[in-house]
Amino acid sequence: MVMFDGELPAAEELMMNSDPVCAMSATNTMSSTFVGSGGHLGNVFVYVKSGLEGQTFPAASGTVELNQEGCRYTPHVMGIRVGQTLNITNSDPTLHNIHATPDANEEFNMGQPIQGMTFERTFETAEVMVPMKCDVHGWMNSYIGVLDHPYFAVTGPDGAFDLSALPPGDYVVEAWHESLGTQTQNVTVATGQTAEVSFTFAQ
Ligand SMILES: [Cu+2]
Structure with a gap:
């Protein structure tokens, strides 16, 4: 479970009117930086x-x-394995470009001018996180965690995550949020038992 103890920033008003196609989607102007309610x-x-x-x-x-749908990335935060195929789609009838700005992996920047276009990429090195952005629409961004193992998750609006397939052992588990930073905890998973882990970010 991941909680937030602080005042949520006011909903960000986004300048989506700069592109008429995006303006049609402008009913959803909430920033995706903070998702959840009741502290989740x-x-x-x-x-x-x-x-x-x-x-x-x-x-x-x-x-x-x-x-890319409604001039947003879906999902906003995601995980992928090293070498696993990332399939990127433009579902909008307007130009988007996908600009990845990693440190450890190769940067790429490809335009998708036509609705329905797709292309595939892979990442060669573990990296948390790889930022993605659209240079046409300044509000569009997302983050991809690239790992060489399968033990990762993204919290839903309820703050919950599940790493329950993790075998017994001693681990350091990190929680990353794009504007609140990172927290780590030492976690011991005993044979046949479930470890409950909670993080609380404050501002
Ligand atoms: Cu765009």
Whole structure:
């Protein structure tokens, strides 16, 4: 569970009118930075930061989807495995470009002028997080956590996450939020038991 103890910033009014296609979607002008209610914090990337060294894991099956719809990225925060295919789609009848600005991976920047266009990318190195943005629409951004193991999750609006497939062991678990920073906790998973982990971000 991830909680937020503080005052939520006022909803960000976004300048979506600059593109008539985006303006049609402007009913949803809430920033996706803070998602959740009642103190529950969504869009937090939670992952095992250490404790899995030296282990190898079966390759991920399937692709991960990143969609541009209503001049937003969906999802806003996501995780992917090293080498797993990221399928990026433009569902809008307007130009978007996908500009990834990683530190450890290769930067890329590709335009998608036509509705329905897709392309695929992979990431070669673990990196938390890879920022993505659209240079046409300054409000469009998203973050992708790239990991070489499968133990990661993104909190929903209820603040909940589930790493329950994690085998017994001693771990450092990190919670990352785009504007509140990171927190870590030492977590011991005993055989046959469930560890409850809670993070509280304050401002
Ligand atoms: Cu765009």
